[in-house]
Amino acid sequence: MIEKTATEEKVNSKCFEFVQEAGLSRRAFVQLLGTGLLITVTEGISIGQRSRGGGRSIAVAARVHLNRDGTINVMTGKVEEGQGPRAQLSQAAAEELRVPVDRIHLIMSDTGLVPDDGITAGSRTTPSTVPAVRQGAATARELLVRLAADRWKVDAANLNVQDGVITNKKTRQTISYADLAGSSDVAEAFKQSVSSDVALKPVSEWKVLGESVARPNSRDILTGAHHYPSDVVRPNMLYGKILRPPSYGATLQSIDLSKARAMKDVFVFRDDQFVGCAAPSSFLASQALEAVAQTASWRITPQPSGKELFSHLKEHARTGGRSSPRTRGSIDSALASASKVLSETYTLAYVQHTPMEPRAAIAEWNDGKLTVWSGVDGPQRVQGDLARAFDVPSDRVRVIVPDMGGGFGGKHTGEAAEDAARLARAAGRPVAVHWTRAEEFTWAYFRPAAVIECKGGLEANGSLIAWDFTNINAGGSAIDTPYNIANTRILSAGSDSPLRQGSYRCLAATGNNFARESFMDELAAAAGADPLAFRLAHLENSRIRTVLETVAKHFNWAARKKKVTAEIGVGLACGTEKNSVVAACVEVHVDRKRGQIKVNEVCEAFECGPVQNPANLTSQVQGCIMMGLGPALREEMQFEDGKILNASFARYLVPRFEDVPKIDVHLVKKTDIPSAGGGETPIIAIAPAIGNAVFAATGIRLRAMPMQNALRRQLA
Amino acid sequence: MDARITLTVNGDKRTVVTDPQRPLLDVLREQLHVTGPKYGCGEGRCGACTVLMDGRRTLACVVPVGSADKKTITTIEGLADGDRLHPVQQAFLDEGAIQCGYCTSGMILSAVALLNENPRPTDEQIIEGMNGNLCRCNGYTKIMNAVRRAAANIAEVKKP
Structure with a gap:
């Protein structure tokens, strides 16, 4: 027996009602989407993390629709793939419509029904789509209040909205959203564009945003009713x-x-x-x-193999033309005058996302x-x-x-x-x-491999005066140093990638932060300074300072650094990307005989402005820490003559339960800036913190991800 | 050669005529439309396809359907008692131990099998029992908490 899936029936019945109530046939509605009144096609965005995130003006009707049962359809082009937009965008709409969150029915990612909010990527849902949905919902609320005021022939300032009910504060007369659903004056009013300057609820008055709302369809997932x-x-x-x-x-x-x-x-x-x-x-x-x-x-046709990957990337590096370096001060004279100069090369293997669903x-x-x-x-x-x-x-x-x-x-x-x-x-x-898992491993794309060349110059007093940093192939995200250095030269150079490459959680920021934060540790050691003190001495960014100091305090950095042995090391790292900041302290156990690195403990502090859903953000931070462990320690695509050699979970080792360290997450409170996304940046501190901890224990500097493989090569 | 195979799936007796070498997972998903068990790797390395066969944890992607003849299969669809979630499902809900949720069905069935055999597992025993199940959202911390909570709740219920 073949039948329509339950999910589709459920979504379609709501959508059907919605299309009917809007006075449109399905065909007319989809055509309406094509007329430009609503939004149509995204064109010309290449693989990467760019997105428009819902910035364009759309009609209120494209975002919000009232149902007669008091629920409200809210439409978004964003995709739920586990990072929580279904809850978060429902909260955003509920907050501005002044209804409980379970009143919101979020219709996501159906080009026949929803506006284009841009691709779900780059941590853009929080900074772009949440505001777009809030503006849509707030505009809808204002229009509904005005309608009620017109019907009652009173000033809209006399009305307030609570729990989906508009009340005349003087007469106590009421009308609910459900009462207004389907009326022609609402349909007419919702043709207006979403206002970009409508007042949104300030953080201090949030009732729904800021709460740990569970994923609205959790129960369907737990019972197998959801259809992927x-x-x-x-x-x-x-x-x-x-x-x-x-x-x-x-x-x-x-x-x-x-x-x-x-x-x-x-x-x-x-x-x-x-x-x-x-x-x-x-x-x-x-x-x-x-x-x-x-x-x-x-x-x-002949293809480059993994063993020549890094020489291939270097040979084909495009250092001229569009890839010109960003410079500050005079890097050459600063390096010439420095009392100590360090020069090292870091590398990063190709890795894959391997989502559970191919x-x-x-x-x-x-x-x-x-x-x-x-x-x-x-x-x-x-x-x-x-x-x-x-x-x-x-x-x-x-x-x-x-x-x-x-x-x-x-x-x-x-x-x-x-x-x-x-x-x-x-x-x-x-x-x-x-697709089978082997197809996914072979014919999807990979996080770019990289060669990262670093040069740093120290003055006799231990201050860092020169910083020269070139990333070949992986890209420019988080490539700028957050440290205060007078003379810098920073370059992201393209190359010829032997494998098909594309986006990944935080993309190049992980590699750039791995090289930068490892090299900062090397410079601290060369300067004879404590890694924390060395960073703070060169760091003006108060948000990074705060997470770094927070994590050092909770981890008890100073005391634990004194207890380092040849087997147990501690390390730290910090960084910033996508307008959020992170710092981590880790403890590792190094087994030299087996060439194994076991991460015992990770303490991480993260700050991304006002937190919209603390439980979900905690899941994202925990998930980033664990996901980051894989490419930090073991994950590496092996390839030869155009074939992937480890296209299986048997040979490509992602983190499992046995790899889970003690994880201690601190979400740092900050409410005076807009919220930033939190599903990516928490991944960037983990690899360098591990490498720095291995160095603290063994004196061995690991300059290649995955580091466990690098350790084995060094011990061999 | 096709064979006639009879399975009891979530309490319903089902008969299929198919190649006995076909994976149990394919038969459940494509023929019986029981889609709770998921394909993740096809070689028993990720646990997304986990079901209970005669109460024992089984990786449906590597079990030929022929060897499931006359067996009783429980999938995620068969765990709840009407509207009442199984204690393990409830614990996952209470802990918010879901991100994309694609691994969740296999995680829950592995946890049910573990707790059936060992109602009071230590953390080491939970790790051992769950280690065959991958979560690529890497929500292991909350899943561990959910299994601990489920064990505690089941123990509570069983107290005289």
Whole structure:
């Protein structure tokens, strides 16, 4: 039996009511989205972390819709992939509409129904989409109050709103949002644009924001009722498998499809390099694909291998042209006059996000219109990509992203959606394509590898006067030093990446902070200074100073530094990115015989302005710490001749329960600045703090991530 | 050659005619539309596909459906008693031990199996029992707390 998924029915019934009440047929509504009254396609954003985050002006109706039962639909293009926007954006809307949070029904990431809030990336939901949703909700509230005032022929200043009820303070006359739902004057009023200067509730008066609201669909997840992208089933659907080249750059010369074509119930399709099999079960589709794969002949092109990765990146570094360094003072004369100069090179391996749910998509064509359910970070971006790939207008493509199983910057692209759409169009039936873990490891993209060259100059009194820092290949996020140094030269240089690379949680900031904070430790040692004192002596940024001092106090840095042994070390690191600040202290145990580094304890302080959901932020910080442990210690893509050698959880070792240290998180309170996102920056302090702790115990400086592999090479 | 295989899934007797080598996970998800157990790796390394087979923790992605014939399978869909969540589900809810939630079904079933065998596990025993389950949101700290809380709640219920 094949039936519509429960999730879809639930969302659609709400949406149906919403479309009906707006006086529109579904078709008209989707067309309305295409007219420019609401928002349509995101174009031309390359892989990365840029997003517009909801900055454009949209009609109130595109953001807020009142239901007759007193609930309120709120629409957003953001995607829930585990980092908490479903709760947070519901809180944002509830706060400004003056209703309890459970009154909000958040419709997310369906290009047929929601405005474009930009791709879910770059920690932009908090600084951009939360304000956009709050403005939409606050504008709606003001319009509703004005409507009530008009109906009652009183001054709007005499009315207040509480719990979704507008009350005339003098007469005690009331009208609720539910009463107003569906009325024509509301529909007319909500055609107005969201006001960008509407007053928002100040932090001191927050009632819903700032609370630890649980993810609204937690119960569906706990009971298995939620349907992830890979759980969606459509009537008459087939499961598809796609032929992959044996190595990167290989091209298909010939293939014999007859064996698979002879299999019962199997559909086989080739279009030049694209070969796919579809069948009523993925087991049968895999068998069919194996049968044809055996007959394929490939032209192989030479590819760089992992053992020459760093020399390859250096040779191809683009240091001229657009990649010109940012300079301050005179780096050359400062290095020449310094009493001590250190020069070291750090490296960073390719790593992968490996979200628990690999790429998955279901595609369905009807009358030349394409609907795709897929786990992607940017539904509007993928809508545009699909429109271009299949040469159809973008208003004939609808992308729906059910809350999905993780991303971490790894799902900016819609490969599975395109696979599924191609097969579905050829088969004339809906097709689901679920990537295997090996496909995800091989054909998704990676966090960039890097070579980072650092030079530093110290004066005789131990002050740092020269800083020369070049990142080859990984990118420029958090590349500027937060330390106060008179002479600096900082460069992010592109290169030729042997592997396909793209975004990742905090992207280049992790590598840049690893090199910077490790090198700061080296300079502190060269200056004969305590690592904490050395940093504070060069640090004016009061927010970083605060988290650093907070974490040092809670970890008891001064006392524990004195207790360091040849096996137990402590280290610290700090940093800033995306308008938030972080500092960490760690304790490690180093087993020289086995070449093992065990992280015993992590104490981390984090500050990102006013905290909107403390429980969720704590989860993000804990998650970043643990996720950061993987590439810090063990994670590394191994590749040779265009093949990934460790495309499996058996050989690519991500953190497990046994790796969990004692974790102590301190969220530092700061309410006089706007809130920043918190799902990324807490990852950047962990690797350098570990490296610095290993140095404290052993005197061995690890200048390569993953560090456990680096330690083994040094001990060998 | 297809075989006739009979399973009791969450209390319902189900019969399928299929290749006995097909993974149990595929049959549950694609044929019986029981999608709580998830695909994460296909080789028993991540625990996302965890179900209980005759009460024992089983990785459905590496078990051929033929070896599940006449067995009783419990998935996440079969744990709650009507609207009342199983104590382990309740503990995950109370601890907020969910991020993307894709690993949650496997985590909860591993925890149920662990607590069935050992109702008062030490932290070391929880780590050992749960170590086969990956969470890439890396929410291990809150999941540990949820398993501890579930153990405490179950012990509380069982007190005379």
